[in-house]
Amino acid sequence: MTEPKPQTIATWIALANANRVVLEGIEDALKAAGLPRLDWYDALLEIEKAGAAGIRPFDLKERLLLPQYGMSRLLDRMAKAGLVDRQGVENDGRGQIVSLTPEGRSVRRAMWPVYAERLTRSVEGSISQEEASDLARLLNKLAHPES
Amino acid sequence: MTEPKPQTIATWIALANANRVVLEGIEDALKAAGLPRLDWYDALLEIEKAGAAGIRPFDLKERLLLPQYGMSRLLDRMAKAGLVDRQGVENDGRGQIVSLTPEGRSVRRAMWPVYAERLTRSVEGSISQEEASDLARLLNKLAHPES
DNA sequence: TCCATATAGATGCAAGTGCATCTACTTAAG
DNA sequence: CTTAAGTAGATGCACTTGCATCTATATGGA
Numbered sequence: 001m002t003e004p005k006p007q008t009i010a011t012w013i014a015l016a017n018a019n020r021v022v023l024e025g026i027e028d029a030l031k032a033a034g035l036p037r038l039d040w041y042d043a044l045l046e047i048e049k050a051g052a053a054g055i056r057p058f059d060l061k062e063r064l065l066l067p068q069y070g071m072s073r074l075l076d077r078m079a080k081a082g083l084v085d086r087q088g089v090e091n092d093g094r095g096q097i098v099s100l101t102p103e104g105r106s107v108r109r110a111m112w113p114v115y116a117e118r119l120t121r122s123v124e125g126s127i128s129q130e131e132a133s134d135l136a137r138l139l140n141k142l143a144h145p146e147s
Numbered sequence: 148m149t150e151p152k153p154q155t156i157a158t159w160i161a162l163a164n165a166n167r168v169v170l171e172g173i174e175d176a177l178k179a180a181g182l183p184r185l186d187w188y189d190a191l192l193e194i195e196k197a198g199a200a201g202i203r204p205f206d207l208k209e210r211l212l213l214p215q216y217g218m219s220r221l222l223d224r225m226a227k228a229g230l231v232d233r234q235g236v237e238n239d240g241r242g243q244i245v246s247l248t249p250e251g252r253s254v255r256r257a258m259w260p261v262y263a264e265r266l267t268r269s270v271e272g273s274i275s276q277e278e279a280s281d282l283a284r285l286l287n288k289l290a291h292p293e294s
Numbered sequence: 295t296c297c298a299t300a301t302a303g304a305t306g307c308a309a310g311t312g313c314a315t316c317t318a319c320t321t322a323a324g
Numbered sequence: 325c326t327t328a329a330g331t332a333g334a335t336g337c338a339c340t341t342g343c344a345t346c347t348a349t350a351t352g353g354a
Binding site: 056057058068069071072073075076092093094095096 | 332
Binding site for chain 1: 150151152154155156157158159161164165167168169170263264266267268269271273276278280281283285287288290292
């Protein structure tokens with residue numbers, strides 16, 4: 001029986017709470033501004049990075065850590081909103097290439113200041129830069145257990 | 148324009164990733180064991196703590212940080228699964244009192260070893276106890292911005 | 295007492311998610 | 325060429341979540 005140490009449980013609760021507080025803060029700010037949710041931002045940014053060449057959905061889903069059907073439907077919604085373009089790809093009749101429309105770029109850019117302001121407030125308002133650096137280091141150890 | 152420092156962004160990404168990794172690990176383990184999800188565990192535990200006296204849903208939702216309708220429906224599902232009991236309350240005809248059934252207790256207890264094993268592995272397998280303690284301290288600063 | 299307001303909880307509807315499966319195309323092996 | 329296996333992406337169905345609203349009871353005045 002692997003009973004966790006009390007410190008382990010406390011750390012996990014703190015992790016879940018901190019994530020929730022920061023995330024909800026950002027989501028609330030976006031919603032209040034009438035902007036899409038954070039997952040759209042992530043997707044828009046990743047597609048934007050791919051530039052005019054675009055990106056394949058199967059590639060995108062790896063970067064965004066979404067399940068295949070989740071990616072498919074997120075693209076559906078973003079396409080319906082006019083933010084992304086899907087076009088067939090030359091060599092592979094199964095696939096498609098996704099790229100941002102001008103409006104997609106514009107929405108992504110409108111989201112950033114709201115996102116940034118809230119994130120800055122949440123993080124820089126609570127901990128110093130050294131603490132943030134320590135925190136990130138420890139969190140990355142948790143996220144990448146390649147002991 | 149409050150542009151976040153690069154360290155701030157890195158910390159936020161690390162926070163989201165660490166949370167996701169630990170959470171998914173636990174959820175996967177519970178699912179693989181054919182057990183309910185973590186949110187049920189939290190609810191079952193909180194109700195169990197209330198003992199025979201039970202607890203009011205409006206109270207429970209504060210502790211679990213759920214919206215009112217979310218609490219209402221979670222109780223629906225847990226009641227349908229036979230894990231909780233809802234009964235009217237004496238002085239307040241609007242309200243109800245929720246308590247665990249024996250099966251609710253038993254399910255909660257069955258979930259714990261699975262939850263505990265995975266949590267222990269995620270945390271204690273990646274960082275030392277001192278690190279966990281530092282991490283919790285920093286995360287709590289993030290979650291409680293009472294500067 | 296009567297009414298306005300507040301509180302506890304439920305619910306209709308639209309949207310999002312998870313799972314399994316399906317279609318279409320591609321690739322490799324015979 | 326033909327066929328089996330693999331890969332890209334879509335989708336039907338059940339379930340969950342969010343939002344707004346609804347019902348029912350409670351409470352604090354006039």
